[in-house]
Every structure is written in structure tokens, then in C-alpha cells.
Amino acid sequence: MPTILEADSGFKELDKYIDGIKEKKGMLIGVLHKAQEIFGYLPVEVQSHVAEKLHVPESTVYGVVTFYSFFTMKPRGKYPIKLCMGTACYVKGGSKLLETLREELEVKGDEPTKNGLFSIHEVRCLGACSMAPVVLVGDNDFHGHVTPHKLLQILDSYRQKEGKRNENKKS
Amino acid sequence: MKIKNLEELQRIKEESLKNLNGRESKKRGRVVVGMGTCGISAGAKDTLRAIVDEMEKQSIDDVAVIQSGCMGLCEVEPTVEVQIGDEEPVIYGHVNEKQARRIVKEHVVKGNVLREILVKRGKI
Amino acid sequence: MTVENTILICAGGACISSGEQSVKSTLEEEIKKHGLDSVVKIVETGCMGSCNLGPLMVIYPEGVFYQNLKSQDAKEIVEEHLLKGRVVQRLFYKGPTGEIKPRMKEELPFFTKQVKVVTRNLGIIDPSNIDEYIANDGYFALNKILEWSPERLIEEIKKSGLRGRGGAGFPTGLKWEFTRKSKSSEKYVICNADEGDPGAFMDRSVLEGDPHSVLEGMMIAGYAIGAQYGYIYVRAEYPLAIERLKKAMSQAYEYGLLGKRIFNTNFSFDVELRIGAGAFVCGEETALIRSVEGMRGQPVQKPPYPAQKGVWDKPTVINNVETLANLPVIINKGADWFSSIGTEKSRGTKVLALSGKINNAGLIEVPMGTTLREIIFDIGGGIPNGKKFKAVQTGGPSGGCIPDEYLDTTVDYDSLTKLGTIMGSGGMVVMDEDTCMVDVARYFLEFSAEESCGKCTPCREGTKRMLEILHRIVDGEGKLEDIDSLEELAISIKDTALCGLGQTAPNPVLSTLRYFRDEYESHIKEKRCIARSCKAMIAYTIDSEKCVGCGACARACGVNAVIGKIKEVHKINQEACIKCGSCYVACNFDAVKKVDAVDLVED
Numbered sequence: 001m002p003t004i005l006e007a008d009s010g011f012k013e014l015d016k017y018i019d020g021i022k023e024k025k026g027m028l029i030g031v032l033h034k035a036q037e038i039f040g041y042l043p044v045e046v047q048s049h050v051a052e053k054l055h056v057p058e059s060t061v062y063g064v065v066t067f068y069s070f071f072t073m074k075p076r077g078k079y080p081i082k083l084c085m086g087t088a089c090y091v092k093g094g095s096k097l098l099e100t101l102r103e104e105l106e107v108k109g110d111e112p113t114k115n116g117l118f119s120i121h122e123v124r125c126l127g128a129c130s131m132a133p134v135v136l137v138g139d140n141d142f143h144g145h146v147t148p149h150k151l152l153q154i155l156d157s158y159r160q161k162e163g164k165r166n167e168n169k170k171s
Numbered sequence: 172m173k174i175k176n177l178e179e180l181q182r183i184k185e186e187s188l189k190n191l192n193g194r195e196s197k198k199r200g201r202v203v204v205g206m207g208t209c210g211i212s213a214g215a216k217d218t219l220r221a222i223v224d225e226m227e228k229q230s231i232d233d234v235a236v237i238q239s240g241c242m243g244l245c246e247v248e249p250t251v252e253v254q255i256g257d258e259e260p261v262i263y264g265h266v267n268e269k270q271a272r273r274i275v276k277e278h279v280v281k282g283n284v285l286r287e288i289l290v291k292r293g294k295i
Numbered sequence: 296m297t298v299e300n301t302i303l304i305c306a307g308g309a310c311i312s313s314g315e316q317s318v319k320s321t322l323e324e325e326i327k328k329h330g331l332d333s334v335v336k337i338v339e340t341g342c343m344g345s346c347n348l349g350p351l352m353v354i355y356p357e358g359v360f361y362q363n364l365k366s367q368d369a370k371e372i373v374e375e376h377l378l379k380g381r382v383v384q385r386l387f388y389k390g391p392t393g394e395i396k397p398r399m400k401e402e403l404p405f406f407t408k409q410v411k412v413v414t415r416n417l418g419i420i421d422p423s424n425i426d427e428y429i430a431n432d433g434y435f436a437l438n439k440i441l442e443w444s445p446e447r448l449i450e451e452i453k454k455s456g457l458r459g460r461g462g463a464g465f466p467t468g469l470k471w472e473f474t475r476k477s478k479s480s481e482k483y484v485i486c487n488a489d490e491g492d493p494g495a496f497m498d499r500s501v502l503e504g505d506p507h508s509v510l511e512g513m514m515i516a517g518y519a520i521g522a523q524y525g526y527i528y529v530r531a532e533y534p535l536a537i538e539r540l541k542k543a544m545s546q547a548y549e550y551g552l553l554g555k556r557i558f559n560t561n562f563s564f565d566v567e568l569r570i571g572a573g574a575f576v577c578g579e580e581t582a583l584i585r586s587v588e589g590m591r592g593q594p595v596q597k598p599p600y601p602a603q604k605g606v607w608d609k610p611t612v613i614n615n616v617e618t619l620a621n622l623p624v625i626i627n628k629g630a631d632w633f634s635s636i637g638t639e640k641s642r643g644t645k646v647l648a649l650s651g652k653i654n655n656a657g658l659i660e661v662p663m664g665t666t667l668r669e670i671i672f673d674i675g676g677g678i679p680n681g682k683k684f685k686a687v688q689t690g691g692p693s694g695g696c697i698p699d700e701y702l703d704t705t706v707d708y709d710s711l712t713k714l715g716t717i718m719g720s721g722g723m724v725v726m727d728e729d730t731c732m733v734d735v736a737r738y739f740l741e742f743s744a745e746e747s748c749g750k751c752t753p754c755r756e757g758t759k760r761m762l763e764i765l766h767r768i769v770d771g772e773g774k775l776e777d778i779d780s781l782e783e784l785a786i787s788i789k790d791t792a793l794c795g796l797g798q799t800a801p802n803p804v805l806s807t808l809r810y811f812r813d814e815y816e817s818h819i820k821e822k823r824c825i826a827r828s829c830k831a832m833i834a835y836t837i838d839s840e841k842c843v844g845c846g847a848c849a850r851a852c853g854v855n856a857v858i859g860k861i862k863e864v865h866k867i868n869q870e871a872c873i874k875c876g877s878c879y880v881a882c883n884f885d886a887v888k889k890v891d892a893v894d895l896v897e898d
């Protein structure tokens with residue numbers, strides 16, 4: 001029973017990646033990383049596909065996806081905002097930033113904003129504690145010594161890049 | 172190329188040391204930008220870009236621009252080390268785009284050390 | 296607004312008694328007069344150790360050291376140094392014969408007290424260029440040991456006294472010997488680069504700044520135990536480290552330093568990267584093995600130890616990044632050189648990550664046996680904003696907090712264990728008087744409860760029960776018997792949990808109970824948070840004498856809890872106040888006060 005997702009060209013890309021691995025032993029986590037990179041998240045359809053390709057039970061795949069906090073079964077914003085809640089960042093006011101973000105974006109938990117641009121994720125220490133508090137946008141855009149004011153500027157720079165307005169202001 | 176024995180390893184070491192010291196190579200110095208996660212989160216990418224750009228503008232091609240890891244001076248990131256000729260290396264801190272361009276124009280071109288943003292002279 | 300100059304004024308006992316206060320107040324006046332107050336930051340530090348030269352100050356970023364100051368000197372320093380950028384030679388340090396010696400920052404303890412072994416190449420070489428690693432003697436150690444027998448290599452490492460840097464401090468040579476003795480044609484080396492402790496970033500810095508030293512270390516370990524294959528298990532949160540490692544591996548393969556018949560010997564070694572997926576428990580070695588195999592990272596009972604049955608049930612050595620990065624230096628400089636650094640039972644150096652309420656947050660490396668005071672005050676530059684030091688947290692969620700009366704303790708495995716904490720991986724988070732120790736304990740327990748894999752009951756349920764109690768105390772609903780229940784639960788979890796995570800999870804609670812019991816008691820009995828940090832126990836009020844009615848607080852308030860007309864004294868409606876502190880920050884007249892809620896008199 002083909003779903004809409006299965007028509008996605010992402011599956012081809014994923015298959016190519018899996019076929020390229022010589023030694024498949026122990027590669028489940030690696031494959032799931034790739035799948036999440038392609039699809040942005042890991043819905044059940046993707047999990048079944050991976051299970052079939054790697055010849056492991058679906059329950060094993062599900063077990064792994066739910067065990068590790070890095071994997072998510074829900075879609076994320078185009079730019080996931082990762083807010084460090086490690087000790088150093090906590091001591092230096094990381095929770096204030098969280099309040100600011102929640103207020104600004106008006107979202108609960110890690111669901112994406114209405115325009116799909118952002119989602120908020122509390123993460124463990126990002127290893128840049130000397131620059132605490134730290135915010136990571138996407139996978140590579142690190143910001144250190146972040147203040148609520150600076151955080152709002154960061155959001156704006158992404159909105160500008162995408163030509164989008166503030167999510168919650170009526171046009 | 173495969174390294175097969177101690178002699179070959181030694182040869183690479185010596186060649187590389189020559190390059191590092193900039194003596195026999197055509198380079199007369201090097202500019203090192205600290206590009207660890209802490210440096211990057213303080214804006215080291217912009218610093219690096221500004222340095223490369225300014226070097227091009229000033230048509231400097233005899234000074235190498237190099238990326239390195241964290242020197243441990245996270246509090247003053249982004250950091251940039253400049254070494255020209257036989258002079259002692261100089262480390263600058265809090266180097267933003269503007270300061271990065273000044274470093275190229277003043278220190279690399281004219282040899283003037285920028286005292287205001289100096290963190291340390293000499294090797295780490 | 297950026298701070299252009301930071302001035303450190305020594306406020307140690309000797310300097311205060313020689314007139315530091317008047318120098319400081321003149322300095323502040325002059326700075327204000329010239330409108331420099333937004334770009335110059337003044338920090339009072341603890342004793343800088345040059346008491347005979349006081350009062351003294353150091354001006355950063357230049358690091359100029361002025362001594363024997365009088366209050367009129369402060370004026371000159373502002374006018375000459377800060378405004379015109381000209382240093383005041385007259386006030387420099389003078390040598391015994393009266394010659395002027397400009398004392399720059401490099402002579403200051405931040406640099407002089409460090410000994411760089413593991414971090415030898417950090418910030419000096421280009422990590423993406425293998426030639427630069429080789430220029431600094433890279434891969435010479437590998438070449439050297441391939442001429443030795445594995446037994447001789449193990450002997451050398453045993454002699455060096457190197458102990459694992461991943462937390463437990465197990466002697467590395469001994470671990471290798473066990474694994475060497477396990478009979479199998481297939482063995483593995485795993486580099487533990489999971490670095491899960493919040494507040495730790497030593498391993499990340501080494502991987503980003505000197506990835507080849509870790510690769511070389513793995514090969515040395517591999518040769519010692521007879522392994523042909525290695526895995527590096529890196530956290531997914533470290534994208535840059537992953538990128539640099541990949542590059543380093545491909546360069547090492549190109550040079551034949553990885554792969555078949557390295558240096559034309561019979562030794563072959565391959566390395567593969569495994570990326571974690573965000574589970575703290577995967578730093579524990581048996582869980583890590585499961586995760587390398589692509590499974591859920593749940594720990595298993597030991598024995599059998601990984602030395603007998605590790606990844607794919609084959610004998611495996613797991614070493615931490617920093618342990619491995621030590622190896623090439625030990626081989627090059629000799630076990631005797633290494634064991635001459637540090638203390639009797641803890642040889643060598645330790646890389647520490649300083650963060651939290653500290654002036655020089657960053658990465659440092661010191662000989663084992665350096666005191667906490669030297670680390671925090673001399674190297675770390677003390678506490679910012681003139682606040683008082685309260686505690687330093689070591690060992691992450693498995694460790695504990697050390698109060699100021701133990702600042703002269705030396706940093707080594709055994710001294711820290713005696714204080715009820717652990718060395719852990721080397722993260723040190725400094726806390727000042729504004730940090731509530733009950734809240735810190737709650738924070739760590741929350742971390743452990745969340746990261747518990749759920750396999751064993753004491754850890755899964757026990758940490759949750761403890762957390763509930765702590766939440767209660769922080770929320771102002773604690774009962775006196777809660778302290779006893781916490782202790783009881785803590786001890787039984789320690790004794791019965793399956794793996795290191797559960798066994799150490801109660802440590803932050805136990806150590807804060809040991810040193811800061813009064814804070815727990817005041818939360819419970821008096822409903823007071825000494826640090827004024829627990830929201831349930833504080834309130835904001837406006838001092839009617841000081842309020843000028845500017846309205847800044849009312850504008851800052853997001854919930855309209857500040858009432859009052861412009862030019863009239865404002866008031867806070869306690870019912871509506873959510874205690875966010877915005878008004879406190881907004882007030883320029885010091886009129887908004889943070890008080891204990893119990894002291895609030897309703898009017």
C-alpha cells in the first residue's frame with residue numbers, strides 16, 4: 001500500500017545511501033541519521049522502509065528511534081532552534097532565553113511555528129559552555145553569549161533570509 | 172603518497188616545518204584564525220571571511236591564512252594570531268569584522284601591532 | 296555596546312588595606328566623567344598574589360600591569376591609557392634595581408600555571424592539515440612503538456601511571472593488559488568521545504583542534520592489545536568535531552598511516568566513525584557498546600567486562616579522548632617524564648573546562664595536584680561583578696559541589712572523591728552567591744532522571760521520587776522529613792542501581808546536603824531561598840523613597856503588574872506579578888528590590 005510519502009524522491013536518496021554501505025552490521029543509527037537529514041523527521045513510513053531495507057524488525061527500529069532524543073517522529077521547523085539547557089547555560093540564564101522564545105514564537109513544546117520556519121528544542125550541553133548561554137540554529141549556526149535581545153535579532157535574520165514576516169503578527 | 176618508514180616521516184616533518192616557519196617557502200608570514208566551536212559561536216566565520224576578503228583587496232598573496240582549533244581563550248574569542256617573518260607571534264582577541272580588516276591593513280601590510288585588541292605576544 | 300577595556304583591580308586583603316577602595320572610586324569617577332562607563336568594565340578580583348605591590352590593577356586586553364597605585368594615579372591612567380591609548384610607564388612594575396619592566400599578561404598566572412600536554416597543538420596547528428601534525432612530531436610515537444613488543448608498550452604505559460580521563464580513573468596500562476590477555480583473533484578499540492557531562496568541552500576541543508593525536512592514540516592502543524579495528528563514538532551535537540575527524544582519517548589513509556601494513560610492518564588498523572544520537576547514558580561503556588552496534592544504548596551487567604566481551608562480543612578496550620591524546624606524548628618523551636608531572640597517585644595533567652560564573656571561562660590544562668583556588672582565582676580570574684564565590688561543581692551529574700572552605704584541595708582523583716564528588720571528565724562550573732544550591736541539586740537530578748534508560752528500577756523510579764521531593768522544596772512546600780527521605784533514597788539508589796549513571800545520580804544531592812544543608816533547611820523551615828533565586832520564595836517591591844516615577848518598570852513588565860502614574864511612586868501588584876525580574880533590570884534608580892516573599896508586608 002504505497003503512501004504519499006513513498007513517492008517522495010527522498011526514498012531513492014535513502015536507498016542509494018543504504019546500498020552504498022558495504023558493511024551493514026550495526027549501521028541502523030547511521031541510516032536513521034541519514035533518513036532524518038533527508039525527511040526532517042522519522043514518521044512510521046520511513047521507519048518501516050528502513051526496517052525492510054536493513055532486514056531488522058520494525059519494532060527494533062521503533063525502539064531505537066524512541067530511545068535517542070536526537071530522533072524525532074514529528075516534523076520540525078525549517079530552522080530548528082536548539083537552546084542549550086546544560087549546566088553552564090542554565091547557570092547563565094538559559095531558561096530566560098526559553099521564555100523569550102516561547103513568547104515570541106507562541107509555540108508549545110517542539111512543534112513548528114505556523115509558517116513552518118522555526119521550532120524550539122531544549123538540548124543538552126552543546127560543548128561551548130565557555131560562551132554560555134548558547135543557541136544553535138539548524139546544524140551549524142552557533143551563537144554564544146546570547147541575550148534575549150540578540151536572540152530576537154537572530155530570528156529576524158532568518159526571517160529576512162526567507163522573506164517571511166513575524167509568524168504571529170497579522171499581515 | 173604512502174609513508175613507509177621513519178625517514179619518509181622525518182622528511183615530511185622537515186618540509187612541513189619549513190613551510191610553517193615560512194622561510195624557504197614564498198610566504199612571509201601567517202594569519203591563524205581560531206575556528207573551534209567557541210570561536211565560531213563568537214563570530215569567527217565572519218572574521219575569517221573579512222580577513223580573506225581584505226587580503227584580496229590589498230593584493231597580499233605572500234601571507235597564509237590558516238584555520239586552527241581552540242586556544243582555550245574562549246572569553247576573548249574570536250582570536251587571531253599574526254606572525255610575520257621572524258617576529259614573535261601576536262594574538263588578538265575579540266576580533267570582529269572591522270578589527271579583522273584593520274589587522275590586515277595595519278599589521279600585515281605595515282607591521283603595526285594593534286595594541287587595543289592585543290591579548291598576548293609570543294607562543295601559547 | 297562592546298566592552299573595550301576590562302580593568303581588574305585586586306581586592307585582596309592586602310590591597311584593600313593599602314587603599315584599593317579609594318583608587319577604585321577615583322577610577323570609577325574618572326571613567327564616568329569621560330563617558331567611558333559603557334565601554335570599560337571594572338572587576339574586583341581576589342588576591343592576585345603580588346600583595347607587596349598593591350594596590351594594583353591589570354588593564355585588558357593589553358594586559359598591562361600597574362602597581363603601587365594612589366588615587367591620583369587612577370586619574371592619570373584614565374586620561375592617558377584609556378582615552379589616549381598611552382601606557383603610563385611610571386606606574387609599571389620595577390625590578391629590584393629600579394629598571395622599568397612592562398608586565399604583560401603572558402606573565403600572569405593564566406598562562407604561567409598551565410602545562411600543555413594534551414592541548415599541546417591546540418590553536419597552534421591547522422587541524423585539517425596532517426603535515427602540521429607531523430611537523431610537531433606527529434606519528435613518530437606510532438613509528439617508535441611498532442618496533443617494540445606490545446608487552447613492552449604496555450609496561451611503559453603502566454610505568455607512566457596514566458589513569459583514564461573519562462571519569463573513573465582506571466589505570467590505562469592495566470586495562471590494556473587484561474584485554475591483551477583475552478584470547479581472540481578479533482579485537483577492538485573504541486574511542487569514547489560522547490562527552491555527555493553538561494559543562495564539559497575538553498574532548499570537543501581536542502577533537503576539533505588536534506584530531507590526529509586521537510587517531511594516533513587509538514592506533515597505539517590497538518597495537519598494545521592486538522586489535523585491527525577501531526570505532527570513534529562521537530556525539531551528534533559536535534558537527535565540527537565530526538567534520539575534522541573525517542578529514543583527518545582520510546588524510547591518514549592517504550599517507551598509509553591508517554590501513555594495511557602501517558610503516559611496512561604487520562600491523563594494520565582501520566577506523567570507523569559512529570555518531571551518537573543524544574543519550575547521556577551512552578557514555579557508559581557497556582551502553583556505548585550497544586550503541587556502536589546500532590541498538591538502544593542500555594547498559595548491561597558487568598562482568599563480563601568489555602576486556603573480555605565487548606563490541607560484537609569481542610575483547611574491546613574503551614578509552615576516553617583525552618586518555619588517547621596523552622599517549623603519543625608519553626611515548627615520545629618517556630614514561631619517566633610523564634610521571635614526574637602531577638601527584639603520586641594521579642600522574643600527568645588534566646584538561647579542565649571552566650565555565651559558569653567565572654571571568655576567564657575557557658579551556659585550561661594544569662598538572663594534577665593544582666589547587667582549586669589556583670584554578671578558579673589565579674587562572675580563572677575569579678568571579679565576575681564582584682560577587683562572592685559559593686561553590687564549584689565538578690563531575691557533572693555524577694559529581695558534586697565543593698564549597699569555599701575546601702578551595703585549597705588539590706585536583707586529583709582521590710582528593711575529589713574524598714570530598715564526595717569526582718574528577719569526572721573535567722568540567723568545572725563555578726557558582727556564585729546568586730546560585731541556589733537546592734535548585735542546582737534539582738537541576739542535576741532532573742537531568743539524571745530524564746537520561747535514565749529505564750532498565751533498572753532504582754534508577755528509573757528512585758530518581759523520580761527524589762526529584763518530586765526536590766521540586767516540592769524549591770516550590771516552598773517542603774516538609775522537614777523530606778531531608779531524611781532524600782538521604783535514604785539516595786543511599787539505596789547508590790547501592791542498587793545497575794550502572795554508573797544510577798549509582799552516581801544521587802551525588803549532587805548528597806554533596807549539597809553535606810555542605811549546604813542550611814539552604815535546604817531555610818527553604819523548608821523559613822521558606823527562604825538564601826540566593827534569592829527560587830521564584831516561589833521571592834518577591835519584587837518598589838522602594839517608595841527611591842522611586843522617581845519614571846515608569847521604566849511599568850513599560851518593562853509583560854503582565855501589567857506594575858501600577859502607578861508617571862512622576863508618582865509605582866507599586867507592584869503581587870497577585871499579578873510572575874517574578875520575571877524585568878522591572879528589576881529596567882530600573883535605573885535601584886528602587887526595585889528583590890526580597891524574601893515571607894518578609895513582604897501587605898499594605
Ligand SMILES: Cc1cc2nc3c(=O)[nH]c(=O)nc-3n(C[C@H](O)[C@H](O)[C@H](O)COP(=O)(O)O)c2cc1C
Binds near residue numbers: 465490618619
Ligand atoms: C553515566 C556515565 C556516563 C559516562 N560518560 C562518559 C563520557 O561522556 N566520556 C567518557 O570518556 N567516559 C564516560 N564514562 C566513563 C566510561 O564508562 C568509561 O569508564 C571510560 O570511557 C573509560 O575510558 P578511560 O579509561 O580512558 O577513562 C561515563 C560513565 C557513566 C557511568
Ligand code: FES
Binds near residue numbers: 127
Ligand atoms: S552548558 Fe550550554 S554549551 Fe555547555
